[in-house]
Amino acid sequence: MVTIAGNGMGDYDFSNLNIDISKFDKIICDPNFLTESAEHKKEEAKNILKLKYKDAKQYIIDNYEKEELLYVVTGSPLFFSAGTIIARNLPNDEVKIINNTSSKTYMLEKLFINETDVDTISLHGRVDIDLENFLQNKYTFVLCDKYTIKRLKEALFYFEKDSIKAALGYKLGFEDELIKEINLLDFDESSIDIEQPYVLLIKKEFESKNIISEDIEFETERGMITKKYKRQLSLQNLDLEPNNLLWDIGAGSGSCAIEAYKRYKVKTTLFEKNETRIEFIKQNLKNHFVVETKLLEGEAQEYFEELKETPQRIFVGGGGVEVIKQLPKLYEILDTNGILLINAITLKHLNLMLTTLNEANIEYEIHSLSLTTYKGKLDLVEPERQLFQIKIKKEEK
Structure with a gap:
């Protein structure tokens, strides 16, 4: 049996899990998880496997019938997560998903924004922008990596600066969390450590033209x-x-x-x-x-x-x-x-x-x-x- 759980926002650890991790034979997580904190007993730490996605997927597929497994993913397992990909490779009665707060939900709660007003794209590890979901709704939520702001500046080259507004969400849930409005088209990436996790929420400040133009x-x-x-x-x-x-x-x-x-x-x-x-x-x-x-x-x-x-x-x-x-x-x-x-x-x-x-x-x-x-x-x-x-x-x- 496999339980796939999200750790929510904040440090890469198990502190936001509302389950007893001691009942699992193995706990699988990403290599960047902090598993040596005081809340973990030494005997529990022995059962923790820090694996990259491909290795984690293979271990789960090979052992879900023999062991009680807990697979911990960052944020929400239902939001751009490897959790759902692995779940689809398992029998329905052998997998359980426990949701947690995603970066999108976290930002919308902080900024009081209706979820129906927001489309989502990911530029984390990706180059191509999904134009069907970009600047079509009132807001566009963007999952980012270190190249994203440069990529968006290229895509929005012919935009005036007052055509959009953007909120930056940086290190969400951490002690040094930052949520602030930025001028995306002139933003200096060196002002933050773009190797750290961050997201963008872009607001349309223009009315879309008629699809068929005169x-x-x-x-x-x-x-x-x-x-x-x-x-x-x-x-x-x-x-x-x-x-x-x-x-x-x-x-x-x-x-x-x-x-x-x-x-x-x-x-x-x-x-x-x-x-x-x-x-x-x-x-x-x-x-x-x-x-x-x-x-x-x-x-x-x-x-x-x-x-x-x-x-x-x-x-x-x-x-x-x-x-x-x-x-x-x-x-x-x-x-x-x-x-x-x-x-x-x-x-x-x-x-x-x-x-x-x-x-x-x-x-x-x-x-x-x-x-x-x-x-x-x-x-x-x-x-x-x-x-x-x-x-x-x-x-x-």
Whole structure:
């Protein structure tokens, strides 16, 4: 039989356990637990095994039928814990979980915040931010490691400092506990020992924009923008999924990448060479509070070799002849099972695209789109330029 219990907040010891540990044959805990304190008898200490996760899991699986085991985890066994992972590997009648206070619960109790107003992500030992749960609710609780603040500053590069507030929870439950409001975007990590446990609670101070945007919501150069209906159709054809990485080549106003983030919660990299449009893109990224985005200035094809990232989706909405010549390279860079979508509005570019793809033996499907809108009280006709759309799926070999 295995009992999985959390030690709650504070020192890594057994002082917060409301159970008699002497009844167990073995007590398993992380190597950083303090097991030599005065509250433990010497004979009890002999039964304590300090094991890392993989070794602890294996010992429990090998011995749960033969011994009464207590597995002590930090915080709560139900909150980003190895406890539930191990429990799922055991028969239901051979495991019992005893909950305790998690760092999230502890912070919400201290700051009087309703749990339903909070989403949670973990950046402890992780690089990727789960965009489905980041800055979608009123608050976002973040489990942190020593790289987290730097990582968040990168993700929030286009945010103004008054767009968010953050509370730092440092060494929760310890004698030198610290809970205070910080300016996350300008925070100096050297002011705390980031090797020690800490968490962040980030509050949205902005109202999210409409998921589907009108064209007038974007700053543009002389109306250089993928119009609303074509923008929606293009995003639909990309088959975007949350946390995909989307490259938007020839980004123009940035409207496609921005709306892709808002609708589908994807990461974006924008390529644009026109200096005026670049300034509009920067303003649009700020206005729409876009997270996890990069704007690369200059000729797009010059970045293809040096970027150390693998996009799951690539959208080519501009870039000219030199980008068209690089379509085979983009197909090579594209992740397996990814999608490359190319928009063309001139027969000259369409012909060059098809020639380039055929010479590289890349399979594609093509659609021609004609769209006319009627505006005003008189329903004035406003025909849009015909759009040719090429869709390529990179199948797994």
